[in-house]
Amino acid sequence: MDENKVIICRCEDVTLKEIRDAIREGFTTVEEIKRVTRSGMGPCQGKTCGLLIAKEISQMTGKPMEEIELQSIRPPYGGITFEEVTKGTVMENDK
């Protein structure tokens, strides 16, 4: 199998080779691999690659899947304008 032709993260175009290289270099969490390869940073936010990367880590390190965490996920879940963020908010009852 040509690892260079297997895509793991479709949004950021990260190949199986890049993921395996990162694991070999000692990055053995999904979060670390995200930071060094950009996998999971695209529009789908790791929905495609997250599980595949976790499985790859499990296979290469022998760690069971149950012990592997997915990357952290933070709000916002999609794009918004800065204006919306900076406008500020009050509670409904406060007036």
Added chain:
Amino acid sequence: MSKIQNLELLVVGGGPAGLSAALAAANYGIKVSLSEEREFLGGQLIKQTHRFFGSEKEYAGTRGIDILKKLIDEVNKNNNIEVLLSSRVLGIYEDNIVTILNDHKMKKYYPQSIIFATGASEKFLAFENNDLPGIFGAGAVQTLMNVYGVLPATNVLMIGSGNIGLIVSYQLLQAGVKVAAIVEAAPKIGGYSVHASKLRRLGVPILTSHTIKKAIGKEKVEGAVICELDSNWNEVKGTEQLIKCDAICLSVGLTPLVDLLKQRKVKTTYVSELGGYVPLRDENMETSIKNLFVAGDVSGIEEATAAMIEGQIAGLSVAKRIGKNSKDEIEERIEEAKNELELLRSGPVGKKIRKGLSKLGLNHGKNYNEKFSEEALDISHLMKTGVPSEENLKNKLPSEEKVFDKGPIAISECFQRFPCDPCVKSCLFNAISENANINNIPYVDFEKCTGCGICVSKCPGLAMFVIHKNFSETTSVVIMPYEFLPRPHKGEIVKVFDREGKYLCDGKVIRILDGKFQDKTAAVSIEIPKEYYLQARNFKVEEGNHG
């Protein structure tokens, strides 16, 4: 400045689980806001043109799209439910404030309780050239075809034989697309046997213990190389073969869409039987965060029927907590729903789910009768090939040949224990019994059966046939379910096939039942030479005959 709005219950996701959750809570006076990312409600149901399995009570035998219409209708009529369409939940914060993007504005809400019914996303597969145009997820293919009426390709290779892979393959054929083969890495078919059988009858090969090695093509998919796998899932040398196709459809499973739950730091754990990372939760669907509930695929991958019941349980649990009265009645409802779920999961196909749930610490102490849940028949051949064995058939046919002399009788070619009962419920003469448990295999009581053919249209697995052996001296008639276009004309000569899609003989159409009652599953009576009455199980209408 925008204001934070207080809510009683926020339901996130307008699919079967979310709709059921909203209704269950709203019916007990809870004010519900239902937030859906898309511009319409329905989730996956909007593309489910096939009939559902499951229990009659939860709409089995009804098409997914029709179940949806009923649910949406109820939701729209309910004054306690406010529907927010085109509303994407962007964030849920530690203080339980939820932000929703609607009309380019980020609106902020403070719900007393939340039910996440966000569903699942499709799994992806790692193989060479897996980024070529023409490689689709099965869900995407279904959306293109059944929602937007767009054909994805002309000749598709399906990867994965779970129910979605089988159903989408069948729907591709209905849309006039060729299905080159269905490839399954496991040694047995993942979905229900009845789905597999109807594809085999249409001539689609199902290759178990096979996998895709690479996609072939320059600009787009032109084919795929597949190979055989041994019992350790390793490639068997020298078994590579090239399959020509212009699209590869991946149906390799779903995984719960837990992103929002992870934002709120709900505890999740990996459970392979439930599709991936799932939230920890209790039997009332409440997660590790108080007043935050889940329902449907986000809590573990299962069928839509289970998702609807889970939605009810979550909705009722919220109603019980917030509501001031009817608590006993609600509690009773919750118990009923739980029992129904347990029944659905009690057969052999529920085994995986049961195992997954027990990893979450659920259903301990409940007595699933594991002995009951073993298969009653040896269906290993059927699950490997999609074609029932001689033994299986013998089990379902009359023990004595002379039973056929009494006139037309129904034959059920359903051999697997799975939760389904429309055949039983549809028969006016109570001629189909499955002995009280929905997971039992249906048997026809040939004494009671009148050969009316009602069950032929009602069975979602297309597994009911009526056979009139002695129609004439030399011919028999078989009533078969038919869901393709064009429909045959009375008197037309059609090609008749066996259970493996092999041509048997020509047959003559003598009657077509295709009214409102049949609901697009026509019951077509085909006259064939007598020698084939036990084999003829499918027919094709020649395009040329219809001008």
